[in-house]
Amino acid sequence: MEELIKLIHLERKPALTPERKVKDFLKTLQRTKNGEDIRVRGFIILRKPPNAPRDGIYYLLSPLAPSEMKSYREPRAYLVVKINEDTRIDARIQPGEYVEAEGILDAYPFGTLRLLHARRISPADYSEYWKDYRSLALSKSELENLVSDTIYASYELERAIMYSILTAPFVVGTNWLDGFTLSGFKGLDGSKNVTLSLWEALKYIYSLLPWEMQLRRDRWGEVKDDGLLGIDFRFTRPSRAGPLYYVPHNKTLLESEVPVPKWALKTFEKKEATFLTPRAGIRPEDEAALLAETPFVLTEPVSYEKNRELEELIPNLIVTVMLARERLGTLNPWELKDYGRKFESFLAKNRREYGELFDALTLSGKVFNANLRYRLGARLLGSMARLEGRLSKPLITDLIGIYQELTDLWVNELPEREKLRLVREYERYVxxxxxxxxxxxxxxxxxxxxxxxxxxxxxxxxxxxxxxxxxxxxxxxxxxxxxxxxxxxxxxxxxxxxxx
Missing domain, CATH: 1.10.10.2220 (Arc Repressor Mutant, subunit A)
Incomplete structure (x- = not known):
């Protein structure tokens, strides 16, 4: 049995840890001698290091994101950065910003710290912080196993959660960015606990993400006593932070017409972040349904259990997300021709099967408005392609299968009074x-x-x-x-x- 456990651990992807990032950072510094040129990336901390001379401005560069530093208990590593009138600064110098600094390495008169005489400081993309570890990205099957071992829901909903994590590519011809919306509504026979259960499961996943990737109103964090230099410092999210995620912070929001606070509404409408937003009521006109790539109707509770392996591999998951976004960043109209034909057939089939009720659901302002749903489906197709590694015809078939499942749920789970209202509105229109x-x-x-x-x-x-x-x-x-x-x-x- 012990041998089997050892084999399982050998096959598991090694977790990307803060310790590894610190070691790699120190190795880079150790390989470079004093007086040699170096280029290094890190998070800038606007605090003066101990023993700083008065011949320039001295800041610190950390190999760890500030949110990781808060829970990191091992020895810290910093590079002291000296800025003077000759330093070219192309980046925003704010605490927590991810930058690339280049210059000449030197000794620094405090412990084992090294000094960089900065020739240039330029902006760096936060995604590169993760993509440096592309060899530790999760495979498709590893990601699928992590989600299915954590969340217990219908097959389609589990898949949708994976797609939402990977976000959606930009589709040429639309004004949305690369966010994603997954919503879940209470079905006809479902209790209030149905949406609460999905919210709790999504909130657990959200809690594992680094602060830099959480869409929050409070844009500032704080580290109290860094553990090495005895300094406190504040930090904000990097300006090029990459994908952001949001889950309602309290269950009261689930009762709102749009389960998103006012300060985040524009972000929601522009799809500047991924919104995982259950909603207690069910109406085909709700924005949470209209703008969702996957507007689920829940007929039974979702359950989840805390997964230690997922918690350890969250950094690897983030590497996977960043690489998937790099691999498929944009979808062009010519790539969607097969999807367009299948989507037209899907609409025709459901018009024949469900008649006026489906017609009513596809008109302007409704959850299956044909034009809007087509564009949202293209984004969902892109998310699916990110998981698979490429766009393919079988994926289009899978996408239509998901939308058929969603259509059946909406038609069958809408209360009768809602159906009658929709049909009357439709008849008044035609x-x-x-x-x-x-x-x-x-x-x-x-x-x-x-x-x-x-x-x-x-x-x-x-x-x-x-x-x-x-x-x-x-x-x-x-x-x-x-x-x-x-x-x-x-x-x-x-x-x-x-x-x-």
Whole structure:
């Protein structure tokens, strides 16, 4: 049994620890002799070191992020940085900023500290702090195992949590950044504990992330007595910090229309961070549903258990996230053609299966608004590709499977009064002509996958004919929709939908 345990430990990815970062930093300094040039990255601490001369400004450079220093109990390591009138400063000099300093290494008159006569200080990307350890990134199976050994939920929800951790790439043609929104709503038979259980599980994962990656209102932290020099210092988040994550800080927020505090609303709307936001109520118009790549409806509680292995490997997980973002940073329209065709088929299938209720859910301002859901789905596809390592056709099939699961949940778990309200709104929108209503749905399907939302008249008529409408009737329907103000023609032969 002992041999088996040893083998398991040998196969496990070694954890990336603060101790290793400190040792690597010291090795870099030890390899460089006094008087030689060196280039080194670290977090700047705006505190004067002991015995600092008066011939310049002296600060400290730490190999550890300030949040890691708070819990680090081993011997510290610093590099003293001297700044004078000849130093070129291209970076923001604020405490906790991640910078690259280059210059000449020298001795410093205090213990074993070394001194850098800084020739230049330039900004460094916080992601590089982690990408230096790319060999310690988790494999796909290691990440999957860590999540499934920590959170016990449906297969789709577990996958969505992994995708949200990896964030979403920028999609050309949209105004969003590289955040991600995972929301969870209480289903028809679920109790309040259903959303609370998801919140608690997500809050546990969030608590393991470094302070620098947590979206917080308080932008300043503090280290009391660093343990080596006896100094206290304050620090803020690096300006190039990389992905940020947010989970509601108290359960009262879960009752809000948008489970996000006012100070974070703009960040939420622009997708400047990843929001993991359960919501107690369920309405197809809620922003937490509208802007979520994965708007889940929860039918049973989620459970989790504290996972020591996950806690140890969180730094490795962050390396994995940074490398995934580097590998797939942007999705271009030409990469989404296969996805567009599958998405149109998905919409058509659900219109046939669920009728007016699905039509109502796909209109403007609803959770499955075709145009919005298409763009959010493209982002989700990018997150899935980050996990797999590349974009592929089987991934598109998996994505449509997730959206089918979400559609079934929303249709089946919405209260009857909500369904009736939606259908009435839809009928008021399309009037009594059911065929015209179906034609609008088909137009919305086509429009969703077009970058500018424009569909040619011929293409629309062809889609109506394919649906089973005679060509003459199809042409008549198009003319009526234009005349009645549902569509307009910005250019000859080009049609756009008028939003309600």
């Amino acid at each position: 009037g009594s002509d059911k065929l015209a209503g179906r034609a609008l749905g088909i137009f919305a399907d086509l429009e969703a996958t077009r970058k500018d939302g424009t569909v040619s008249r011929e293409e629309f008529i062809s889609a109506l004919v394919e649906y089973g409408i005679a060509k003459g009737k199809a042409e008549e329907i198009v003319d009526n929709l234009l005349r009645e103000g549902y569509l307009y023609e910005p250019l000859q032969g080009k049609l756009r939908l008028i939003r309600w």
